[in-house]
Amino acid sequence: MITYFLCLVLFSIGLFCAVRKRNIIKIIIGIGIMEYAVNLFFILIGYRAQGRSPILARDQAITNIVDPLPQAVALTAIVIGLAVMLMLVALAIRIYERYGTFDITKINRLKE
Amino acid sequence: MIEINILLVFMIAAALIAVQVKDLLSSVIGIGAVGIGLSMAFLVMKAPDLAIMQLVVEILSLIILIRATIRKDLPFSTSGRWAFNTISTIIFLILFLVFAYLSFANIHTFGNPAIKTSQEYLSHVQGKAANLNIVESIMLRYRAVDTLGEASVLFAVVIGVLAIARRAWRRDGAE
Numbered sequence: 687m688i689t690y691f692l693c694l695v696l697f698s699i700g701l702f703c704a705v706r707k708r709n710i711i712k713i714i715i716g717i718g719i720m721e722y723a724v725n726l727f728f729i730l731i732g733y734r735a736q737g738r739s740p741i742l743a744r745d746q747a748i749t750n751i752v753d754p755l756p757q758a759v760a761l762t763a764i765v766i767g768l769a770v771m772l773m774l775v776a777l778a779i780r781i782y783e784r785y786g787t788f789d790i791t792k793i794n795r796l797k798e
Numbered sequence: 799m800i801e802i803n804i805l806l807v808f809m810i811a812a813a814l815i816a817v818q819v820k821d822l823l824s825s826v827i828g829i830g831a832v833g834i835g836l837s838m839a840f841l842v843m844k845a846p847d848l849a850i851m852q853l854v855v856e857i858l859s860l861i862i863l864i865r866a867t868i869r870k871d872l873p874f875s876t877s878g879r880w881a882f883n884t885i886s887t888i889i890f891l892i893l894f895l896v897f898a899y900l901s902f903a904n905i906h907t908f909g910n911p912a913i914k915t916s917q918e919y920l921s922h923v924q925g926k927a928a929n930l931n932i933v934e935s936i937m938l939r940y941r942a943v944d945t946l947g948e949a950s951v952l953f954a955v956v957i958g959v960l961a962i963a964r965r966a967w968r969r970d971g972a973e
Contacts, residue, residue, distance in 0.1 A: 689908050692806040694898050698891045703817040706887050711867050715829045719813050722836050729843045735909030739844045740932040752844045755916040758936040762948050768855045769955040775866045776963040
């Protein structure tokens with residue numbers, strides 16, 4: 687139970703960073719930390735104590751392997767997370783080109 | 799299961815450093831440490847496919863983030879209602895953690911999963927024995943349309959990044 691809680695602490699650190707920081711790069715880092723925590727929570731949900739990797743063997747049964755379904759889901763989520771981070775960094779570089787700063791409180795000129 | 803707790807404490811410490819340090823490059827290195835810790839945690843949690851994938855993705859995102867932050871820095875400013883906003887954010891996060899901890903009573907304890915959906919998958923996979931790796935079997939047989947959607951999302955992101963950043967990168971090359 688303490689493991690689930692530590693994973694949620696990691697999620698709240700990412701949430702704090704995304705909500706409270708002003709630098710766009712710090713916000714991207716916070717979103718990344720949240721994403722890591724959610725992926726890890728999927729795997730923690732499917733873990734079986736003293737379980738084996740989900741690879742077929744002769745004596746492999748459903749009672750002695752970890753749950754393979756959350757792993758298949760998280761595999762997709764990791765790649766999509768990379769795509770999201772790429773998109774965010776491209777937007778941040780574009781904002782820096784236009785405004786000369788990463789500070790979100792200074793980006794208030796809507797048009798010029 | 800002490801290893802996963804040690805790794806989680808390491809990841810929390812690296813995340814705190816990444817959040818609080820002033821230098822942006824050090825912050826990016828901090829999130830790199832979190833990602834490598836996550837890769838090791840996947841390995842401890844018996845998910846080798848995820849560990850490999852996470853390592854590759856972490857290296858790629860680290861390169862992209864360093865490209866974004868190099869030679870660009872921002873001084874730390876405490877203008878506005880800094881203390882009030884920070885304290886209220888922390889209070890709400892503590893409330894979130896308390897309610898999340900209370901809700902843990904409704905899910906199974908750590909290490910005893912209720913495998914129901916995967917059992918159906920596994921019985922089919924075992925009969926056909928198409929692929930020894932069960933995760934790959936689920937990806938390719940039962941979630942194939944989802945994998946196709948993932949590929950199309952990647953193409954959409956490439957088009958989007960080109961549309962957003964094309965002019966900026968051309969100007970960089972001209973320098």
